Amino acid sequence: MTPMQPGSDRSVPAPARPGGRAELLPRVLSAVVMGAAALATAVLGGPLFDLFWWLAAVAVLWEWHGLAGLSRRNPLVLLGGAALAAAALLAGRAEPGHALVALALGAGVTALLAEPGRRGIAAGGPLYAGVLALALPLLRHSQEDGFAAVAWLFAVVWGTDTMAFFGGRAIGGPKLAPRLSPSKTWSGFLVGVACGGLLGLLVAPRTGGLAWLLAAGFVGGALAQAGDLFESTLKRRFGVKDAGSLIPGHGGVMDRLDGFIAAAVFAAAVGLWRFGPDGAGAGLLKW
Incomplete structure (x- = not known):
């Protein structure tokens, strides 16, 4: 997570990243590597596919906590990760309703355990990241x-x-x-x-x-x-x-x-x- 400069006015747009080959090359290389990994697991399917997107969802949840100023060293991240795992497992078994319940429970307990004033944003993490754990296995494991x-x-x-x-x-x-x-x-x-x-x-x-x-x-x-x-x-x-x-x-x-x-x-x-x-x-x- 890269913070803005201290004292910066958030109402003013952050400057665009510099263009040119120096920006484009790592962007393209990263996209190729990630795309190849995503495609390979999609072709293989099965538990490996679910694991790939569960890991992606956990990474998103981790970054959500950092972005929102929530501690990453507390049970909330583990709780969210468990909810994401349950959602991925249930979605892969064509049980999206139960997967949504798992995410909702994870979000609700996360909100209860979070600091007052941050409960809403804390609950949003498992729900936002949970899209990856639910939607991708649901589609891939379609008959x-x-x-x-x-x-x-x-x-x-x-x-x-x-x-x-x-x-x-x-x-x-x-x-x-x-x-x-x-x-x-x-x-x-x-x-x-x-x-x-x-x-x-x-x-x-x-x-x-x-x-x-x-x-x-x-x-x-x-x-x-x-x-x-x-x-x-x-x-x-x-x-x-x-x-x-x-x-x-x-x-x-x-x-x-x-x-x-x-x-x-x-x-x-x-x-x-x-x-x-x-x-x-x-x-x-x-x-």
Whole structure:
């Protein structure tokens, strides 16, 4: 977690990170390594996939505590990690309702044990990180199109994030949310969402209803951008530049997965609504 300079005015946007090859190279290398690991576990599936996303969720929870000024050396982190493990296990068994109960219990007990005045933000940690532990196993372990659903989610979010970065730099123009993220532009947002939706369409199985699937990709991409801005709001509130420093070029795990978390909520919700817990993957892709 990188704090702002002492005495800085939080109402003034933090300066954008310097551009150029020095910034781009570690960003690209980190993205390639993380992407390869995520894809490999998605292909393999099973407990290894669940473990990968549980670890990612624990990392996000750890960074949430640091960002919010909560102690990382107390039972709250262990309690949250246990709730995340239970959620991942239950979601993988197509029991999202029980997984939500596990996360809610973890959040509730965390709130009770937290310091007065910080109970709300403390409870938010397991719920926010819990999206990774719940949504990804639920989609991957779907009886049909489990891997395809995860691949679609990867394509939409990564396509949106990557092309928003390059599109915004190439085109420029009006800022999307200058107080929250000075480097984001409307051009980057539109290019990113369009490319993310199209890339999702390319990797999804051809099952008909392509217009609906493309629309779902656009919504997922827009939510990914909104998730990025949500985390920017949190960082501005608590006066930090990055949620962590684990990933070169990106900051922390939370900095890298903020948009992914928002899009994953949408993907899992659509799949559940349409085909239920056992068919969430197919429910997301078959229109």
